[in-house]
Amino acid sequence: MKREQIAKNIVADLRELAALTSDIDGAQRIAWTPTFKKATEWFAQKMQAAGAEVWTDAAGNSWAKFAGESDECIVIGSHLDSVPDGGWLDGALGVVAGMGIGAYGLADKKPAKTLYVVGWADEEGVAFGKSCLGSSAVSGIVTSKDVLPLSHQENGRSFSDVWHEYGLDATKIGEAHTAFAKLPVKAYLELHIEQAPLLALAHKSVACVYGVCGCNRQYITFRGQQGHCGSPVALRQDAFIAAAQTTLDLREIALKYDSYCTVGNIEVKPDLTTISPGYCRISLDQRSIKPETMQIIVAEAKAAAQKHSQEGKLTVEFEPIWHAEPILFDEQLVEDCNAAVDEETGARHSMYSAPLHDAVPLNAVVPSVMMFTQSDPGISHCKEENTPQPQLEEAIRAFIRLAEKELGTKFAE
Secondary structure (H helix, E strand, O other): OOHHHHHHHHHHHHHHHHHHHEEOOEEOOOOOOHHHHHHHHHHHHHHHHOOOEEEEOOOOOEEEEEOOOEEEEEEEEEEOOOOOOEOOOOOHHHHHHHHHHHHHHOOOOOOOEEEEEEEEOOOOOOOOOOOOHHHHHHOOOOOHHHHOOOEOOOOOOEHHHHHHHOOOOHHHOOHHHHHHHOOOEEEEEEEEEOOOOHHHHOOOOEEEEEEEOEEEEEEEEEEOEOEEOOOOHHHOEOHHHHHHHHHHHHHHHHHHOOOEEEOOOEEEEOOOOOEEOOEEEEEEEEEEOOHHHHHHHHHHHHHHHHHHHHHOOOEEEEEEEEEEOOEEOOHHHHHHHHHHHHHHHOOOOEEEEOOOOOHHHHHOOOOEEEEEEOOOOOOOOOOOOOOOHHHHHHHHHHHHHHHHHHHOOOOOO
């Protein structure tokens, strides 16, 4: 089958999945919901119809196997779940691209290496607050000790109870890693939307992704003295003012070092109209592709908070949430990915990712690489998320070229 037709078929399948699992507000494939189950069943049915062996592993990930001449294998995938009111391409693109390569690209061919297609479970972390849950379990990063204490963030139900409804045993989540570790995986490939406007602004449809930003998350808590709103402003120990001034400094830090600083959550107490607050806690997420820059921006954020705390006669506390170092993908796979982009578009284009993806935990255990397609408009996690079809198809064609390189088999015309 021609590469152009495979790409068109993949887009048609993406639209089919979107119609099945979306409503007027967007995609609703939130992990461990009936709609998510509908998506996993759709995956299994489509892959069985294509002649693949299908199963669900001990971490709830959906798998399909297209046997090759060798047990040596590559894995293509992304996540099947979405955020509430999400977009039609986030995660789904990488899964359905892998499905299409197996179903259409290998329809009448046996590749040199075996192909595994995977739909990772709970990448978004909506249910239990842990991002990349399924891929982290397969990579051995998350174990039963990590998940058993968790409760559902919306209804408070235990992790074990929720998983039991889906035929999964939380105490056996580690079996997913045991099974995966036995596979002779030579490459993990993931196609994903950029979720930002850079490719659209550069008039590029596709890029090789050579690495993913590190991330440092913490809470910063300012404590002062609550008081009447009629008290003199200059004499107040207003915790919110210090938090606001720090937040403005964080924006300048991000711009200064070409990095990312985000205050996404603000908690103010007592949260009343007539009281200047004596307590304010903000969340801070900082990201950079450079380890040395990560250290600098974290240090400067702390200094800014301490400065404004001192000026306001407040105390300030720092509570770590999570930290991950920047990662670079496998050099040879990055080269192959760049070559695939060049062959399809006539020019190389590479970039790093600021958002976290399943390829990050996978990269810890197997050689990995990602490819981005344009987001236009450059937004995601909403129903407006989109990639124009010509750009989407071009990116899929480039990804097919990459898959051919790693499978050791030319299957598209």
